[in-house]
Amino acid sequence: MSYFFQIVVSGIVVGSIYALAALGLVLVYKSSRVANFAHGQIIAAGAFITYYLTVSIGVPVFFSFLASMIITFFLAMSVEKIFLRRLIGEPIISVIMVTIGLGSILDGLIYLTPFGSENFSFPVFLPQQPLSLGGVSISWTQLVGVIITFILIGGLSWFFKKSTIGISMRAVSDDQFASMSVGISVPRVFGLAWALAGLSAAAAGCIIGNITGLNFDTLHAFGIVVFPVIILGGLDSILGAVVAGIIIGLIQQFSSGYLDGNWGLSGTGEVMPYIILVVVLFFKPHGLFGIHEIERV
Amino acid sequence: MKSKSFLTALLILVVMFAFTASVNAGGKVYKLGMSLAITGPTSDAGNPYAKGTEDYFKFVNETKILGDDTIDCTIRDDQYKTDVTKRNFEEYLDDGIVMYLNYSTGSTLGLKRDFEEEEIAVLSASYHAGNLDDSNYIFLPIASYSDQLVNLAEYVAKNHKGGKAKVALFVHPSAFGRGPVSDVEKAVAAGLNIELVEVVEHGKDLDNTAMLKRLMSKNVQYVISQTIQSPVATMIKDSQRLGLTASSFGEAGKLTFMGAHYTGGNDLIALAGNATENYFWITAFNITSVPGEGTTKQLALAKLFGRDQKAADSHNYAAGIMVAQVATEAIRRAKAAGLEVNKANLYKMLNGMNGANAYSPYTTTGPVTYSKTDRMGVDMLQIYSVQNGVFRAVGEPVESEYMKKIK
CATH class of the missing domain: 3.40.50.2300 (Response regulator)
Structure with a gap:
């Protein structure tokens, strides 16, 4: 039975990290209806900034982590201001294409540094002995990752529901022109959405980097790996990202734990989430928590 | 006036002759091409690999291992994309390369037919045994995966x-x-x-x-x-x-x-x-944490060309040096045999690396042996x-x- 519960715990842990990595995509989509294909590069940048501050400058890892979130907050905000602001009002596909180009530019910049083609790992800063209860174990890295995920997601959920700026962002998400007509600064909202996406990406990058080690290809791949999460969750729903992340994490772990190695199967953890995604979208085309918009003419 | 024109023409001829003679005195230039992932996926391996190859060819030219002849190896980044690798390879062919150095399993398999058609020897950084199936020109530097x-x-x-x-x-x-x-x-x-x-x-x-x-x-x-x-x-x-x-x-x-x-x-x-x-x-590579004559030379090469310690200690740096060593040795043997250094003769030289003619680069844990029926280089694995x-x-x-x- 402990095997079953271990898989449940692992699934929730992996799913939570997926949710955190997906959060930035949701935030950008929620405000501007744009899928950001440069998200993986920002995830990687956050991890590398933390590493650089910790190892090269000697800043304690906790402060490096906070600093990297602040730096990527402003970095993403600047990116939006320089590259994307002039595209407000342009077709969405144009903006998406720009994010693809932006990803290539960020790739190029990171490849100019040693982080592009070398491997690193964070210094050990958490206890290496896992927490165990009844045969179920969880590492400190995973536990801290889950806690950070839920703090960030909880904070952002509150921000969108209760704060004036958050409500403005939701309004812009619904209708840019109507929002402008009531005095909401759409460019400011877009900038803030990108900035928050950058902040959450840095957090995700640090957690993933602590689990997998710091390899640029591995890290930036998570910008794409989490796309099924936001599609399943409904693209613009933070709650959807959390629920979908955990569902996908659990599917992966249960597939790996119970299907792989039996009946000649292998690698089902990679495939099953997509199969479930197709089935869910068949019945709920807008995802689990997506909004089904009806326009009356 | 006429004599002035004649003198000018004579001077130009002398200068041209002198220039041509100086080029010939500089020896022949053998062109090689390499395409690999210096950036993109697996560049953590490709980057030091490229540095190893680049450094060794520089060393060959500077220390005149081939006498006055030199090797001009163009190294291009393909970002692990087979279409880019193919374009690089075709451009190298236009430049007249005599041997080609490839990298990924995907591109080695993808370009296998091209290598056959061009009848050019290829040293690949992929040690996939399938590279050798239905191929006569792909050589694995070391024993397969x-x-x-x-x-x-x-x-x-x-x-x-x-x-x-x-x-x-x-x-x-x-x-x-x-x-x-x-x-x-x-x-x-x-x-x-x-x-x-x-x-x-x-x-x-x-x-x-x-x-x-x-x-x-x-x-x-x-x-x-x-x-x-x-x-x-x-x-x-x-x-x-x-x-x-x-x-x-x-x-x-x-x-x-x-x-x-x-x-x-x-x-x-x-x-x-x-x-x-x-x-x-x-x-099949010597590594610097197990010091020996080979690793000393590897570290010296890295130091000579200003590489950082991480690159110098990388087994991928050693692997990059090794393919350059094998290519250089094939050229050296062709020259020693009085053969023209071209695709066909280098292919022949590689196939002749066996028995008493096996080649022992300092980077590997055993000798490189190739023949018509064995195109896996170093068989001894550590x-x-x-x-x-x-x-x-x-x-x-x-x-x-x-x-x-x-x-």
Whole structure:
């Protein structure tokens, strides 16, 4: 039975990290209806900034982590201001294409540094002995990752529901022109959405980097790996990202734990989430928590 | 006036003659081409590999190993994209290259037909045995991944205590990863005394708990990997967290992790830290944590061209040097035999590297031997294991016995 519960715990842990990595995509989509294909590069940048501050400058890892979130907050905000602001009002596909180009530019910049083609790992800063209860174990890295995920997601959920700026962002998400007509600064909202996406990406990058080690290809791949999460969750729903992340994490772990190695199967953890995604979208085309918009003419 | 024009024309002729003569006195230039991932996926291996090749050719030219002749090897980044590799290769052909140095498994397989049509010898950084199928011109610098995995499985069979060793393979979901699986299965069918319990194809896993626990439930004791470092790093970190990693080879009730060339080296230690302790790795390259004459020369070369310590210590830097050494040696032998240095003669020189003519570069754990029927270079493979944070040699270099039986 402990095997079953271990898989449940692992699934929730992996799913939570997926949710955190997906959060930035949701935030950008929620405000501007744009899928950001440069998200993986920002995830990687956050991890590398933390590493650089910790190892090269000697800043304690906790402060490096906070600093990297602040730096990527402003970095993403600047990116939006320089590259994307002039595209407000342009077709969405144009903006998406720009994010693809932006990803290539960020790739190029990171490849100019040693982080592009070398491997690193964070210094050990958490206890290496896992927490165990009844045969179920969880590492400190995973536990801290889950806690950070839920703090960030909880904070952002509150921000969108209760704060004036958050409500403005939701309004812009619904209708840019109507929002402008009531005095909401759409460019400011877009900038803030990108900035928050950058902040959450840095957090995700640090957690993933602590689990997998710091390899640029591995890290930036998570910008794409989490796309099924936001599609399943409904693209613009933070709650959807959390629920979908955990569902996908659990599917992966249960597939790996119970299907792989039996009946000649292998690698089902990679495939099953997509199969479930197709089935869910068949019945709920807008995802689990997506909004089904009806326009009356 | 006429005599002034005549003098001017004469002067121009003299200058032109002098220029032509000086070019000829500089010797011949042999063009080579290399395409690899200096950026993009697997660039952690490709980047130091390119540096090794570049440095060695510079060294050849500066120290006049080929006399007045020089090697002009153009190295281009293909970002691990086969279409870019193909474009690079075609442009190199237009430039008149006499030998080509390739990198990835995908592009080596993808361009196999082109290599045949062009009848050009190719040294690939991919050690996939399938590269050699239906090919006459692809040369593997060292023994294939199949040889590496079977060799590790043989080590398990010889050193495991208590019954038949239960082994799982952990492979990359591609031709690169899957290729050696059937050869391990054939070796087992041919009598290799291990039980192959499961073949795991990994993904971009953040947690391998389910997989590791499943393997433990099947009493697996050895996990042999054929992939790149990153997924291995995640797996061995998970195993360490769960307390499943063997503290010595074959510790009962625990997992001993092993892997082929691209799973190990200093990059694995950089990614996984102390979780790499007791990781067993097989390759055909000398490594700087086991000092010797070869590694001293490798470090000196890196120092000569101002490489940082990380590049200098990389086994991929050694691998890059090694292919440049083999190419240079083929050119040197063609010249010594009084042959024109062209595609056909270099191909001939490579095929002649055997027996007394085998070539021993300082970067490898054994000699390079090629023939018309054997295009795998270094057959002698060395097992290393991580002890106190660095790779140390385990025994002497050995050649796989079962690969000879199943070939």
